Amino acid sequence: MQRPRRSRRSTRPYSSVSAEEPCSSRGWLSARRKPSKRARPIADGTPLTDEILVGIFAGLPDLADLVRCAGTCRRWRRLVSSEAAFICRGASLRRTRGFFLRGLALGFFHTHRRGAAPRFAPTASASRRLGLRQPSSLNALVDGLDDGLFDSSRLVASRNGLLVVELRHKKHVLKLCVCNPMTGEVTVLPPLSGKDSLGDYACTVLTADDSDTTDQSCSISSWYRLLIVYRRQSFAACRTYSSDDSAWGPEAEVNVPSVITANQMTAMTSTGVVVGNTVYWHTKNQVFVLCLITLKAHFMNMPQTGHDPIGNAMLGVSPDGRLRALQVMVHVTFPSITVTERGAAISVSTMAATDRKWEPDQEVIPVAQWLSAEATHVRLRWVCEKSGVVFFSAGCDDRTSDMYALNLDKKEVEMVARHQHGGRDPLWCNLHGYEMDLMLYLSSLGMDEDYS
Numbered sequence: 001m002q003r004p005r006r007s008r009r010s011t012r013p014y015s016s017v018s019a020e021e022p023c024s025s026r027g028w029l030s031a032r033r034k035p036s037k038r039a040r041p042i043a044d045g046t047p048l049t050d051e052i053l054v055g056i057f058a059g060l061p062d063l064a065d066l067v068r069c070a071g072t073c074r075r076w077r078r079l080v081s082s083e084a085a086f087i088c089r090g091a092s093l094r095r096t097r098g099f100f101l102r103g104l105a106l107g108f109f110h111t112h113r114r115g116a117a118p119r120f121a122p123t124a125s126a127s128r129r130l131g132l133r134q135p136s137s138l139n140a141l142v143d144g145l146d147d148g149l150f151d152s153s154r155l156v157a158s159r160n161g162l163l164v165v166e167l168r169h170k171k172h173v174l175k176l177c178v179c180n181p182m183t184g185e186v187t188v189l190p191p192l193s194g195k196d197s198l199g200d201y202a203c204t205v206l207t208a209d210d211s212d213t214t215d216q217s218c219s220i221s222s223w224y225r226l227l228i229v230y231r232r233q234s235f236a237a238c239r240t241y242s243s244d245d246s247a248w249g250p251e252a253e254v255n256v257p258s259v260i261t262a263n264q265m266t267a268m269t270s271t272g273v274v275v276g277n278t279v280y281w282h283t284k285n286q287v288f289v290l291c292l293i294t295l296k297a298h299f300m301n302m303p304q305t306g307h308d309p310i311g312n313a314m315l316g317v318s319p320d321g322r323l324r325a326l327q328v329m330v331h332v333t334f335p336s337i338t339v340t341e342r343g344a345a346i347s348v349s350t351m352a353a354t355d356r357k358w359e360p361d362q363e364v365i366p367v368a369q370w371l372s373a374e375a376t377h378v379r380l381r382w383v384c385e386k387s388g389v390v391f392f393s394a395g396c397d398d399r400t401s402d403m404y405a406l407n408l409d410k411k412e413v414e415m416v417a418r419h420q421h422g423g424r425d426p427l428w429c430n431l432h433g434y435e436m437d438l439m440l441y442l443s444s445l446g447m448d449e450d451y452s
Contacts, residue, residue: 027141027180027181027182027183027184027185028130028181028182028184029130029182029183029440029443029444050079053076053079054083054086054087057069057076057079057080057083057087058083058086058087058089062099063099063101063438064099066080066087066442067101070442070445077445078446080442080445080446081442081443081444081445081446082443082446084439084443085439085443087442088208088438088439088442099319100319100386100387100388100408100409101386101387101438101441102387102388102407102409103125103129103387104384104386104387104437104438104441105123105126105384105387105389105405105433105434105435106122106126106130106132106434106435107120107121107123107126107132107416107433107434108120108121108381108382108391108403108416108432108433108434109121109138109155109158109163109430109431109432110427110428110429110431110432111154111155111429111430112427112429115151115152116151117137117138117139117148117150117151117153118137118138118150118153118155118165118430118432119136119138120132120136120137120138120181120434121403121416121417122136122416123405123414123416124416130447137150138150138153138163138165138179138181139151141179141181141186142186149167149177149186150165150167150177153165153166153167153177154166154430155430155432156176156203156271157203157205157226157271157272157432158271158432158433158435159204159205159206159207159274159385159435160205160206160207160208160210160224160386160435160437161180161182161207161434161435161436161437161440162178162179162180162207162224162437163178163179163180163181163432163434164176164177164178164203164205164226165177165178167188168191171197172193172194172197173191173192173193173197174191174192174193174197174198174201175188175191175192176188176189176226177189178205178224178226181434182436182437182440183440187243189226189241189248190247190248192239196248196251198228198230198231199230199231199265200230200231200262200265200266201228201229201230201265202228202229202230202265202268202281202288203226203227203228203271204226204227204271204272204273204274204281205224205225205227205271206224206225206227206274207223207224207225207437208223208224208437208439209437209438210274222243223243223244224243225240225242225243226240226241227240227272227279227292228240229254229268229272229281229288229290230265231260231262231265235254235259236253236254236256236259236260236297237251237252237253237254238251238252238254238295239251239252252295253295254295254296254297255294255295255296255297256296256297256298257298258299260288263284264284264288265283267282267284268281268282268283268288270282270314270315271432272290273315273316273317273383273385274317275317275321275322275323276321277291277292278290278291278292279292280315280323281315282302282313282314282315282325285301285302286300286301286302287299287300287301287302287315287323287325302325302327303325303327303349303362305329305347305349305362312328312378312379312380313325313326313327313328313380314326314380314382314383315383316383316384316385316390317385317386318350319388322351322352322353323350323351324348324349324350324351324383325348325349325358326346326348326349326380326383326390327346327347327349327380328344328345328346328347328378328380328392329344329345329346329347329364330343330344330378343366343367343368343369344366344367344368344371344375344378344394345364345365345366345367345368346364346365346367346380346390346392346406347362347363347364347365348362348363348364349362365406365408365411367392367394367404367413370404370413371394371404372394372395372402374395374396375394375395375396375401375402376395376396377393377394377395377396377401378392378393378394379392379393379394379401380392381393381403381428381431381433382431382432382433383433384433384435385435386435387435388407388408388409389405389406389407389408389433389435390405390406390408391403391404391406391416391431392404392406393427393428395419400419400427401419401427401428402415402417402418402419403415403416403417403418403428404416
């Protein structure tokens with residue numbers, strides 16, 4: 001089988017920010033990082049050596065504690081940043097329990113023009129911390145090496161710092177690419193063609209941030225596994241690509257009580273949400289549930305909000321690691337002390353921890369007060385799993401809508417990008433939010449002297 005092709009910008013996989021080897025790519029992190037200078041010792045009031053402090057940081061059981069330590073002083077922040085790869089090898093920090101890390105969300109990719117490469121729109125905080133400029137084409141990662149690689153491409157997944165891009169999908173050939181914009185790593189996977197070719201499919205990517213084990217094969221930032229689910233003539237099937245083997249695994253049958261219809265498969269276009277050993281895809285008014293261990297799957301219904309939902313829904317994850325369903329609602333009444341406001345809102349339903357059913361009470365977050373007076377059309381675009389950031393558009397229609405980011409923790413909304421007049425194509429096509437992985441987030445703290 002053909003071996004995957006990597007960008008020549010780096011000779012190592014995704015863990016390109018560790019201290020052992022410098023990164024030579026044009027990734028966002030390396031472009032922002034300044035040439036290292038020998039730092040003067042900074043007094044922090046403790047006699048502990050750097051080695052002892054790093055050992056303490058690596059043994060912290062809670063990610064929130066580590067982030068607080070990084071914000072204590074410049075010395076601790078630089079230690080956490082420079083030794084992020086070592087710290088993240090500890091199994092205790094593998095999952096973010098009960099804690100959204102807002103800084104993971106950097107913005108979103110979208111297709112602004114037919115035939116163009118995906119373009120990145122950063123949030124205000126990402127622009128400040130990483131020096132990202134708008135617009136930024138995905139082709140910048142391979143500029144001068146494989147110009148136009150991402151022209152006419154389509155994003156199919158985005159999780160934990162990795163993007164999965166469909167480079168070519170003809171009748172009998174599927175060609176995918178996995179890239180990390182933070183490090184600049186680009187890997188073109190072996191194509192699926194001939195008897196391995198497939199039609200519509202859904203996919204997701206699992207990384208070290210999803211692992212709760214001490215298995216060293218998935219304990220470093222470079223490890224990932226790409227999962228695709230699709231239909232055959234009489235059954236559902238799946239395949240995985242492993243970064244360890246640099247090859248596709250064999251096709252496996254998915255045990256589903258009822259046949260997946262073509263319409264259901266077509267609707268499963270968003271990245272699968274991962275909770276433990278289970279992947280969830282939203283499809284129309286249902287959720288497709290796949291157990292990664294047994295490859296057994298079933299459908300379950302989306303929650304009923306009771307507030308005139310308009311079929312505008314996406315899946316996410318709660319801070320304590322439970323499945324969530326987010327839905328846009330209209331014509332909802334919000335009582336307050338003096339007024340009653342009618343407008344758009346986002347409903348958040350959470351899966352119960354015991355019986356795997358939706359909890360009866362939903363959280364309703366009004367967003368109308370953050371929008372322009374002309375906005376009549378609200379649409380969910382992306383839910384970031386680990387940062388609690390929700391991207392949604394609002395305007396008169398798909399061609400005149402602005403993009404907003406909702407912080408589920410603080411219940412605050414900020415505008416991320418404004419629409420541009422005069423275009424014939426709908427805005428925000430093929431939109432995928434982007435979160436960096438935990439190790440790169442910790443590495444980036446050393447560049448932010450204003451971090452607190």
